[in-house]
Amino acid sequence: MEKDIVKRVGGWIKGKVKYYICFCKVALFVTAAVYCHNVVNYNVVGVLVTFFTLNLKKDTIRRSALLVNVRAGLQIQVKACAYARRSNFRKIIIFSTAAYILGLVMFYLSASNRIPNTSFGLYMFLSVLIAVGKAGGVSFLKTYLLDEFIAGHENILDINYNRAQSRKNIWLLLAGLLLLFPTPLNFDEPWSRMFLNSIYMIGAASFLSLCGSCLSHQRHHPNTKTESTKKHRKYPDTSDEYHLKNDHETLPPDQPFNNDGNQLPESSPTAGAEAQQKSPSLCSVKQENVGKLLLRMIPMWSAFIVFGLVMSTADTFFSVQDDNMDAKIGTSYFLLAKDVLKEVVAYLFEFLVSRRISRSQQNLALKMIICLGMMFSVLCPSFAWQVEVQRLKIVHERGLHGVSEGTKVPMSDLWLASQFCLWGLAEGLAISGLDEFFSYHVSKSMEDYGSEVFNTIPIGIGSFLSVVCVSACKGWFGNTLNQSRLDNYYRMITIVAWINLCWFFFVSTFYSTKEEVADEGIQLQEIIAEVG
Incomplete structure (x- = not known):
C-alpha cells in the first residue's frame, strides 16, 4: 500500500516536473539576455528621471517628466511594431542594440562632462534612442521564448499553449531570481560609471540573443496589416458560407486576395492553394473578417x-x-x-x-x-x-x-x-x-x-x-x-x-450576454473549421 502511494506521488511529481520544466539551449541564452536587460532596467533606465532632475538647469521637474513620458509612449509603440515583425528577430536585435548602445554612450559622455552644455533637445533625442533600443528588450525576448517552446510542434493540434506559457514563466522566474544576487558589475556608483556598465550589459544581452537565434526553430506569423485594416467589408463567419463578389459570382471565405483587398481573378479554392498560402502578400477572406472583431x-x-x-x-x-x-x-x-x-x-x-x-x-x-x-x-x-x-x-x-x-x-x-x-x-x-x-x-x-x-x-x-x-x-x-x-x-x-x-x-x-453567446458560436465554428 505504501509503495503504491509513493509510486503515485512520484509519478505525479515527475509529470509536473516534465510539464513545467524543459531544458532548451535557446531558453538558456534568452534567459541570460533577459537578466542583462533587467539589470539595466532596474538600475539605470527605470530611474533615469533622477538623472534628468540633476542635470537639467531650468524648469527641471516638468521637463524631466516630459522626457520620461515621451520615451515611455514611444517605447510602447516601437515594441508593438517589433512584435508584429518578430520573424526578423536578428535584424530587430541588431538595430535595437545599436540604438540602445548609442544612447547609453551619449549619456555616458554627458554624465562624465565630455559633452558641454547638454541641452533638453539632446536629452530628448537620447530618450528616443533608448525607446527604440527597448524594442528588442525584455518584452520582445519573452515573446520569442514563448514562440520557441511552441515552434517544436509541427502539428497545430499537438500544441499545448498553457504548457508552453508555463515553461516560459519558469525560465523567466530564474532570470528574476538572479536579480536578488549581486550583479556582475557594480551599479552603486556615479552616473557615468553606471552608464558605462549598462553598455557592457546591453552588449552582452545582444550577443546572447543572437547566439540563441542561431539554435532556434523557424516560425511564420500571420499578416496583421490586412487583418486589421479591411474592416469595412462584409465577410462570412464560417467555412460553409460564401461571399457575393458581384451579381454573378460567389467566393468562399478562404478565397485568397491581395493586401489591397481585391480578390485574385481566375482562382478557385483548390487551384494554386499551396502557392497562394506561401505568398506573404495574400491572405484569406476569413482573415479579413478579423478587422470587424477588433472594432468591438x-x-x-x-x-x-x-x-x-x-x-x-x-x-x-x-x-x-x-x-x-x-x-x-x-x-x-x-x-x-x-x-x-x-x-x-x-x-x-x-x-x-x-x-x-x-x-x-x-x-x-x-x-x-x-x-x-x-x-x-x-x-x-x-x-x-x-x-x-x-x-x-x-x-x-x-x-x-x-x-x-x-x-x-x-x-x-x-x-x-x-x-x-x-x-x-x-x-x-x-x-x-x-x-x-x-x-x-x-x-x-x-x-x-x-x-x-x-x-x-x-x-x-x-x-x-x-x-x-x-x-x-x-x-x-x-x-x-x-x-x-x-x-x-x-x-x-x-x-x-x-x-x-x-x-x-x-x-x-x-459587452452583453447576448453578445457572449454569439461570440461563442463564432469561436466554435472557427475551431471546427480549423480541425476540419
Whole structure:
C-alpha cells in the first residue's frame, strides 16, 4: 500500500516536473539576455528621471517628466511594431542594440562632462534612442521564448499553449531570481560609471540573443496589416458560407486576395492553394473578417487611455519622490517588488479565472477583474497624493524649499511602499484582464497580438496624454521637487481616474450576454473549421 502511494506521488511529481520544466539551449541564452536587460532596467533606465532632475538647469521637474513620458509612449509603440515583425528577430536585435548602445554612450559622455552644455533637445533625442533600443528588450525576448517552446510542434493540434506559457514563466522566474544576487558589475556608483556598465550589459544581452537565434526553430506569423485594416467589408463567419463578389459570382471565405483587398481573378479554392498560402502578400477572406472583431474592442480600449496616464504618472514621479527621501529600500528594489507583485497577480489571475471558470462565465469575471484593476489605479495616485502632502509639510517645517535638488527630506521612503504596491496590483489585474478580454472577443488568429500590439496602444497614448497634462500644469512644477506642488498634480490625476472608472462602468455594458453567446458560436465554428 505504501509503495503504491509513493509510486503515485512520484509519478505525479515527475509529470509536473516534465510539464513545467524543459531544458532548451535557446531558453538558456534568452534567459541570460533577459537578466542583462533587467539589470539595466532596474538600475539605470527605470530611474533615469533622477538623472534628468540633476542635470537639467531650468524648469527641471516638468521637463524631466516630459522626457520620461515621451520615451515611455514611444517605447510602447516601437515594441508593438517589433512584435508584429518578430520573424526578423536578428535584424530587430541588431538595430535595437545599436540604438540602445548609442544612447547609453551619449549619456555616458554627458554624465562624465565630455559633452558641454547638454541641452533638453539632446536629452530628448537620447530618450528616443533608448525607446527604440527597448524594442528588442525584455518584452520582445519573452515573446520569442514563448514562440520557441511552441515552434517544436509541427502539428497545430499537438500544441499545448498553457504548457508552453508555463515553461516560459519558469525560465523567466530564474532570470528574476538572479536579480536578488549581486550583479556582475557594480551599479552603486556615479552616473557615468553606471552608464558605462549598462553598455557592457546591453552588449552582452545582444550577443546572447543572437547566439540563441542561431539554435532556434523557424516560425511564420500571420499578416496583421490586412487583418486589421479591411474592416469595412462584409465577410462570412464560417467555412460553409460564401461571399457575393458581384451579381454573378460567389467566393468562399478562404478565397485568397491581395493586401489591397481585391480578390485574385481566375482562382478557385483548390487551384494554386499551396502557392497562394506561401505568398506573404495574400491572405484569406476569413482573415479579413478579423478587422470587424477588433472594432468591438474600441470602447474597452478607450478606458485604458486614462489608465495609461495614471501608470505613466507613477513611472515618472514615484522615482523622483524616492530620490528626495531617506533611502531605506531604494527605487530599484521598489520597482522590482512592483513587478514581482504584478507577475504574481497575473499568474493567480490566469490560474483562477482563465483555467477554472467556464467560458460562458468568463466575460463577466473578466470585466470584474478589470474593474478591480481600475479601482487600484484610482487608489494609487490618491495614496501618492497623501504621501506628498506629508512630505511637503516636512519641507515647510524644515525650510527646505530653497535647497538644491538631491538634498534628502528627513522622511523614510517606506512611506512609498503602498503606492508602489497599488501600482503593481493595478497593472497586474487590469492589463492581464484586458489581454484575456481581448482573446475572448476576437478570433483565435489574433489572440497572440493582444498583449503585445493592440492592447498596448491605448496605454501608449496615455503616456503621450501625460505629456499634455504636465505641460498644461506647468505652474505646479519648479526647478526642484520641494519647490513644486506635486500633491496638486496627484489630486488632479486621482479625479481623472475616478471619472475614468465611471466611464469603464458605462462601456462594460456594451459587452452583453447576448453578445457572449454569439461570440461563442463564432469561436466554435472557427475551431471546427480549423480541425476540419
